[in-house]
Amino acid sequence: MAVLVVGGAGYIGSHAVRALKRAGRDVVVFDNFEKGHPEAVQGVTVFTGDLRNRADADEVFRRHAIEAVMHFSAYSLVGESMQYPGRYYENNVCGTLNLVSAMHQAGIRYFIFSSTAATYGEPEYVPIDEAHPTKPTNVYGETKLTIERMLDWFDTIYGLKSVRLRYFNAAGADPAADIGELHDPETHVIPIVLQAALGDRDSIAVYGTDYPTPDGTCVRDYIHVNDLADAHIRALDYLEAGNPSDVFNLGNGSGHSVRQIIDIARAVTGRDINVTHAGRRPGDPATLIASSAKAMHVLGWQPKLHDIETIIRTAWAWHSRAAKTWKP
Numbered sequence: 001m002a003v004l005v006v007g008g009a010g011y012i013g014s015h016a017v018r019a020l021k022r023a024g025r026d027v028v029v030f031d032n033f034e035k036g037h038p039e040a041v042q043g044v045t046v047f048t049g050d051l052r053n054r055a056d057a058d059e060v061f062r063r064h065a066i067e068a069v070m071h072f073s074a075y076s077l078v079g080e081s082m083q084y085p086g087r088y089y090e091n092n093v094c095g096t097l098n099l100v101s102a103m104h105q106a107g108i109r110y111f112i113f114s115s116t117a118a119t120y121g122e123p124e125y126v127p128i129d130e131a132h133p134t135k136p137t138n139v140y141g142e143t144k145l146t147i148e149r150m151l152d153w154f155d156t157i158y159g160l161k162s163v164r165l166r167y168f169n170a171a172g173a174d175p176a177a178d179i180g181e182l183h184d185p186e187t188h189v190i191p192i193v194l195q196a197a198l199g200d201r202d203s204i205a206v207y208g209t210d211y212p213t214p215d216g217t218c219v220r221d222y223i224h225v226n227d228l229a230d231a232h233i234r235a236l237d238y239l240e241a242g243n244p245s246d247v248f249n250l251g252n253g254s255g256h257s258v259r260q261i262i263d264i265a266r267a268v269t270g271r272d273i274n275v276t277h278a279g280r281r282p283g284d285p286a287t288l289i290a291s292s293a294k295a296m297h298v299l300g301w302q303p304k305l306h307d308i309e310t311i312i313r314t315a316w317a318w319h320s321r322a323a324k325t326w327k328p
Helices: 011-022 054-063 078-083 085-106 139-158 189-198 225-240 258-269 293-299 308-321
Strands: 002-006 026-031 045-048 066-071 110-116 161-167 169-171 204-207 222-224 246-250 275-278
Touching (some): 026 054, 045 054, 054 085, 066 085, 066 225, 078 139, 085 139, 110 139, 110 225, 169 225, 189 204, 189 258, 189 308, 204 258, 222 308, 225 246, 225 293, 246 293, 258 308
Parallel strands (some): 002 026, 002 066, 026 045, 066 110, 110 161, 161 246, 204 275
8 A cells, every 4th residue: 555645746746656655655746737737756557647636536546556645736836826726726626636536436434634834824922833823825725724614614514534734834854965945936945045056046125125024125934844754653643543634833933034144044055145136926915833732742743854954955965966967
């Protein structure tokens, strides 16, 4: 019996695949490779399919003996979601509906869902815990929250048990430096900073320098991708032990500003990084910091690669050594 990792050729999914293999689990990857990378899933059983096609979801369960599903596949660009809302609902919501419907038909009961802190919207307080109101301010966050609510109903009606993991800012790369973060276009601050250090872009733009933070730039909670992967393993163990469906935040519980990230990246890389300044982007909260106390208490999860310099150092090893060998 195997764990199906949907979106397993993507950034977080590929690290979860590696964590599952280290834990002795059999893995099948489901990916359409629209954004995923074949290089990330070498030596793993791969089913090429698209969740928007219900027949593909049914077929993977016919071909493989699956005991649980981890779902990472989604469109996730906030700005794009506000330009093309229908595309995001079709891919994220309709695709997930096809997946869980096929799971129900196949009799598979355990589902680990990659959700997001964007379900909370503008923070009413920090650190943000799971009791914080969920009021998304963009279509991306709304699609993830819609899926969470769908999963509640599939549990109530069919008994499909799920854990929803609300990430804050995923970052870093496996210390082996052979898999990592590569998006096109890239929108995440740490890889953009490192691309500037490599000379792959002229500079990094800092959007807003007048926020009510210590240095005027946005503060975010960065969590290493391997720690996220470990949380998925623990969430699966939690469900298989007979526990109820639940939702958990995943973050380090501390924040770093954009300026701090740039300064640490300069120290890690030993290179200058050109910076430009621009106005605030609409919808960017000043500070987003997680409370992950619930995941620590219930799942026994504890971030191991929590130091921001370590996070940036692992990302730098990936970007400076291996990232250019992958196709964009």
